[in-house]
Amino acid sequence: MEKTLQAKALTKVYNKNKKALDGVDVVFRPGCIYGLIGRNGAGKTTLLSCLTAQANPTQGEITYGGEKVWENAAVLGEICFAREMSPILFMGPNTYKVKDYLRAARMYYPHWDEAYAKRLVEQFGLEPKKRINALSKGMLSMLTIVLAMASMAPITILDEPVAGLDVVAREQFYKLLLEDYENTQRTFIVSTHILEEAATIFEEVVLLDKGKILEQGNTEELVSQFHYVSGKKEDVEQAVEGMKVLSQETMGKTKGVVVRCGAEQLEILQQNTTVDISPMNLQKVFIALTTSNCKEA
Amino acid sequence: MQGMLNEQTSIYLQIAQLMENDILKGVYQEEEQVPSTNELARMFRINPATAAKGVNLLVDEDILYKKRGIGMFVATGAVERIRQKRKGAFYENFVKTLVSEAKSLAIGNQELLEMIQKAQQE
Numbered sequence: 001m002e003k004t005l006q007a008k009a010l011t012k013v014y015n016k017n018k019k020a021l022d023g024v025d026v027v028f029r030p031g032c033i034y035g036l037i038g039r040n041g042a043g044k045t046t047l048l049s050c051l052t053a054q055a056n057p058t059q060g061e062i063t064y065g066g067e068k069v070w071e072n073a074a075v076l077g078e079i080c081f082a083r084e085m086s087p088i089l090f091m092g093p094n095t096y097k098v099k100d101y102l103r104a105a106r107m108y109y110p111h112w113d114e115a116y117a118k119r120l121v122e123q124f125g126l127e128p129k130k131r132i133n134a135l136s137k138g139m140l141s142m143l144t145i146v147l148a149m150a151s152m153a154p155i156t157i158l159d160e161p162v163a164g165l166d167v168v169a170r171e172q173f174y175k176l177l178l179e180d181y182e183n184t185q186r187t188f189i190v191s192t193h194i195l196e197e198a199a200t201i202f203e204e205v206v207l208l209d210k211g212k213i214l215e216q217g218n219t220e221e222l223v224s225q226f227h228y229v230s231g232k233k234e235d236v237e238q239a240v241e242g243m244k245v246l247s248q249e250t251m252g253k254t255k256g257v258v259v260r261c262g263a264e265q266l267e268i269l270q271q272n273t274t275v276d277i278s279p280m281n282l283q284k285v286f287i288a289l290t291t292s293n294c295k296e297a
Numbered sequence: 298m299q300g301m302l303n304e305q306t307s308i309y310l311q312i313a314q315l316m317e318n319d320i321l322k323g324v325y326q327e328e329e330q331v332p333s334t335n336e337l338a339r340m341f342r343i344n345p346a347t348a349a350k351g352v353n354l355l356v357d358e359d360i361l362y363k364k365r366g367i368g369m370f371v372a373t374g375a376v377e378r379i380r381q382k383r384k385g386a387f388y389e390n391f392v393k394t395l396v397s398e399a400k401s402l403a404i405g406n407q408e409l410l411e412m413i414q415k416a417q418q419e
Binding site: 032033171174175179197202219 | 309344
């Protein structure tokens with residue numbers, strides 16, 4: 001059970017020149033809830049597909065407990081990648097039924113918990129006989145969540161699980177996730193770009209931007225390094241001199257900047273009473289990091 | 298446990314503070330059991346590791362203690378320890394802000410004292 005999922009120097013190139021992933025190194029240790037965060041097109045789904053051998057990396061290696069993941073059935077049963085189901089398949093509308101998917105999952109995942117699946121299907125009000133192409137977007141998301149949870153896989157990956165859900169269902173999902181984690185202590189990797197409500201759930205975050213890892217680590221420790229400094233333009237500029245400024249905005253005679261600094265620098269900053277210093281949340285940190293990454297590029 | 302989490306302070310600090318509030322108000326008496334890390338995580342919808350960090354902070358300050366296999370309990374003398382600790386913070390966070398705000402509103406000493414007395418009587 002105590003195995004890590006690891007990607008080393010992972011690169012994935014589509015159509016010869018489009019680099020979806022560019023030298024990604026990442027480690028997922030057991031018993032931790034990870035948030036995989038990135039803008040649309042950042043490479044989140046590609047990374048998850050490579051991790052679960054649904055896409056073949058152009059370069060680099062993926063291992064689980066030291067064993068290669070690619071074409072390794074024993075290992076792949078331990079990893080569940082629940083991605084949103086498509087109501088349309090290549091040969092036409094997806095006319096499989098909810099119960100067909102549940103049956104397939106039961107055969108595929110060695111740790112599958114049938115009673116748990118039944119309970120969730122009922123809780124979410126999913127109709128087993130309904131066809132996939134007749135499900136609403138919310139229901140499709142629910143089914144994906146049921147498959148992920150009941151898989152009981154030591155590594156459970158959910159790609160944008162809440163994208164199609166309304167606020168009430170999202171709340172239900174996070175509650176379910178925490179309850180499950182409390183009981184199973186398995187590793188969850190949850191990709192999302194909806195950060196406001198998810199930030200407190202993730203013990204660790206991996207920020208992906210343009211196919212590269214921007215940051216990874218403990219959510220709290222990461223966020224606490226960022227501060228918003230505002231006040232009179234000259235005062236702010238003086239206060240943050242020599243610090244790493246990620247973004248700035250000026251309004252009339254006032255200015256606000258986002259800085260990244262350690263505890264010592266923060267203390268010095270706080271002694272400066274001419275400026276106002278406020279903490280930031282994950283969403284603001286993410287925006288500051290990706291926009292400053294844009295400028296540098 | 299009551300209250301909502303805000304974004305102004307770290308979550309784990311807020312968990313510790315909410316727990317302290319409840320101990321001060323007598324919701325949890327000394328030697329009484331407090332909610333577990335998992336219960337806190339579920340209630341506030343936060344990662345259990347974050348909740349544990351907040352709880353451990355109070356363990357380090359002898360406000361809570363762990364009974365192996367049972368759970369977390371309020372230590373004897375916890376109320377007094379919280380009061381002492383918060384008095385320092387009261388000056389830093391409230392009195393200083395109060396005085397500086399009064400200054401920017403040009404409220405004189407006498408007027409400020411009268412306001413405080415009035416508030417005390419309400």
